[in-house]
Amino acid sequence: MGKLYVVPTPIGNLEDMTLRAIRVLKEVDVILAEDTRTTSVLLRHYEISKKLWAYHKFNEHKAVESLVNQLQTGQDMALVSDAGTPSISDPGFLLVRACVESGVEVECLPGPTALIPAIVNSGFPSDKFCFEGFLPQKKGRQKRLQELALEERTLVMYESPFRLVKLLQEIAEYFGTERQVTVSRELTKFFEETLRGTASELVEQLKDRTIKGEIVVVIRGKE
Secondary structure, three states, rough: OEEEOOOOOOOOOOHHOHHHHHHHHHOOOOEEEOOOOHHHHHHHHHOOEEEEEOOOOOOHHHHHHHHHHHHHOOOOOOOEOOOOOOOOOOOOOHHHHHHHOOEEEEEEOOOOOOOOHHHHHHHHOOEEEEEEEOOOOOOHHHHHHHHHOOOEEEEEEOOOOOOHHHHHHHHHHHOOOEEEEEEEEEEOOOOEEEEEEEEEHHHHOOOOOOOOOEEEEOOOOOO
């Protein structure tokens, strides 16, 4: 019986790769990558030469059964995403669940994920928090915002840079104009930035800017 390793990869700075993650990627038979081109850059940097198979949101439903079968024949595989920890707002959940149900051992390595540095940087209470991931783009979005406005724990969300201003406008509308928010972008990279203020203040700061990079929005809980 083979084993599935879930391997976090750096969210920006390649120095955040752990020694254990490098060793595992060198030892497995196959690496499952969300984007083989992105992962190839990482592997070349650490002089890792392994089979790379594409595993992403467009093929994961079809691929799961075949991958589990190959794991059961004795192949060890590592699952990586473009950045961060697989299954956290990235492909991975379906394969991990199928492995658990089929008796294939799964081992998840600790490592980078954008939500933790963002919530610590925010200065908001971090002993308890609610990770929301990406909000629904259309159906159910308004209802979910109304529910989250009542949440007393610190809230963490991911958002596309193209929809960030819209999200901040919605936070001001549903959570109130004085609710404190931080926006972290390009975490661990050269242009890392965390902006702080009310949602309305951040809209004014960002509405005329071209925003790039991965975005993490942290919202102080309702008092």
